[in-house]
Amino acid sequence: MRLTPEKKIAVLGEVLGAKYPDPKSELHYESPFQLLVATILAAQATDRQVNIITTELFRRAPDAESMSRMELDEVKSFVRSINYFNNKAKNILEVSRILFERYQGEVPETREELESLPGVGRKTANVVLGNAFGQPVMPVDTHVHRVSNRIGLVTTSKPEETEKELMKVIPEAWVITFHHYLLLHGRYTCKAKKPECADCTVSSICDYPAKN
Numbered sequence: 001m002r003l004t005p006e007k008k009i010a011v012l013g014e015v016l017g018a019k020y021p022d023p024k025s026e027l028h029y030e031s032p033f034q035l036l037v038a039t040i041l042a043a044q045a046t047d048r049q050v051n052i053i054t055t056e057l058f059r060r061a062p063d064a065e066s067m068s069r070m071e072l073d074e075v076k077s078f079v080r081s082i083n084y085f086n087n088k089a090k091n092i093l094e095v096s097r098i099l100f101e102r103y104q105g106e107v108p109e110t111r112e113e114l115e116s117l118p119g120v121g122r123k124t125a126n127v128v129l130g131n132a133f134g135q136p137v138m139p140v141d142t143h144v145h146r147v148s149n150r151i152g153l154v155t156t157s158k159p160e161e162t163e164k165e166l167m168k169v170i171p172e173a174w175v176i177t178f179h180h181y182l183l184l185h186g187r188y189t190c191k192a193k194k195p196e197c198a199d200c201t202v203s204s205i206c207d208y209p210a211k212n
Helices: 005-019 032-041 047-060 064-068 072-079 085-102 111-115 122-131 142-151 159-169 172-188
Strands: none
Touching: 005 159, 005 172, 032 047, 032 085, 032 122, 047 072, 064 085, 072 085, 111 122, 122 159, 122 172, 142 159, 142 172, 159 172
């Protein structure tokens, strides 16, 4: 008998909670601004790549004011090794200038304001709202989308649908933690091309046909 999504949530909370007792973003940051910049850079890139870049970038410009004063070519020189560096450099420079000029250098705490910034979509806004401000939101990247559908928490084709359906079945107090559970499980076990089903601690409740 298949478990309901709500019952699977309870199992996942227990099993993945034991595996990841203190789950958090693997991006390195010391402020909401740094998290925002790192998340913009992380699109189509690994957290490891981003952390290498931001170690030097944030040493040069740790806040919106200092980064807003940089020249575009200098920003590009820091992020050149990452995918789509031209657009990302333009976006983080423009974001820094907007934050400095309109928000006194602070990152806004509403989705609408965040999504009005260059290079900031719904997922990036959710990452900042959840990790920096503790708001109960569900950032859905490829890992969260894949894992949620394979396990059977949702049956969706688009990340926006996945977010909506997950918010229905995950208790609000667990949402931020569960985002990390699903992301980390997808990153290290339930991989896109070669999922490690034989070593998966939650395979017993998973609906993924290929697990056998």
